[in-house]
Amino acid sequence: MLITCPNCKSVFRLHKPDDLDKKLRCSICKTVFVVRDADYELEEEENASPAGDMPTPQINLDTPFATDTPVTKKSKGIRIFLILFFSAICFISILWSFTNYLDPIKEKYFNRDNANIQAKIDAENKRIEELAEKVKLLQINGLRQYTMPNDKIGTLTVIEGKIINGFDEARGLIQVECSLYNEGGELLINKKQIAGTSLSLFQLQVLSEHELEQNLNNNLDIMQRNTNIAPGASTPFMCIFYNPPQNAANFNIKIVSAEKPEDVSQQNTTF
Numbered sequence: 001m002l003i004t005c006p007n008c009k010s011v012f013r014l015h016k017p018d019d020l021d022k023k024l025r026c027s028i029c030k031t032v033f034v035v036r037d038a039d040y041e042l043e044e045e046e047n048a049s050p051a052g053d054m055p056t057p058q059i060n061l062d063t064p065f066a067t068d069t070p071v072t073k074k075s076k077g078i079r080i081f082l083i084l085f086f087s088a089i090c091f092i093s094i095l096w097s098f099t100n101y102l103d104p105i106k107e108k109y110f111n112r113d114n115a116n117i118q119a120k121i122d123a124e125n126k127r128i129e130e131l132a133e134k135v136k137l138l139q140i141n142g143l144r145q146y147t148m149p150n151d152k153i154g155t156l157t158v159i160e161g162k163i164i165n166g167f168d169e170a171r172g173l174i175q176v177e178c179s180l181y182n183e184g185g186e187l188l189i190n191k192k193q194i195a196g197t198s199l200s201l202f203q204l205q206v207l208s209e210h211e212l213e214q215n216l217n218n219n220l221d222i223m224q225r226n227t228n229i230a231p232g233a234s235t236p237f238m239c240i241f242y243n244p245p246q247n248a249a250n251f252n253i254k255i256v257s258a259e260k261p262e263d264v265s266q267q268n269t270t271f
Helices: 073-098 103-135 201-206 209-216 219-225 261-265
Strands: 002-004 011-013 023-025 032-034 138-150 154-165 172-181 187-194 234-242 250-259
Touching: 103 250, 138 201, 138 250, 154 172, 154 250, 172 234, 187 234, 201 209, 209 234
Parallel strands: none
Antiparallel strands: 002 011, 023 032, 138 154, 154 234, 172 187, 172 250
């Protein structure tokens, strides 16, 4: 007998009359429908196709009809993979957080950066402690700060004074750091300067910036005044800011480094 899909109107040949009153699926549009005995005559002649001998598609009776969309092997495989994948992540997370089985991996790949950072912090703390020991008995004396005009540059802010060695042994290569701040205490500019040199007011007025820096870092003066400062002796220092910020209101100076004479002799004395 011939039957027609109620959705796409495709015509099929039903070879088994026993399939009447059962759910069938159209192989063209996948529509599920029921062929009722009362709706179709069993006589093949009365249901002949207008197309004559044109072959008709075969109805698909092998697919289960529990759902409209069949579950393929591929979709089942994807579901199984996702279940196993997320289960593995949960299992590894539990091992990572609540057990020590993965500690070797943590130590090798994840704690290495933390160890390096901590090592750098420890090294910096040690350097600061050593520096504090080297400069703790050095004292700044005769400190003064002033501003003056320069013929070639404009305005200079000068900070100068003397550093007295309060240790019971010599010190050398003393370096200071000078800073300028605004009224709110915000740092505007800072500069490090090796001690041992100073300039006259005339030099400050007429020399260029390059010439001033050459005189402040004169190797001969530094070798004579800042390599073997005896206990109780002093060495001068001068720090110059060229055309400093106009809102500079306060200044600060601190000693940032110093060496023993035996350490000075081992260093390259090019400043």
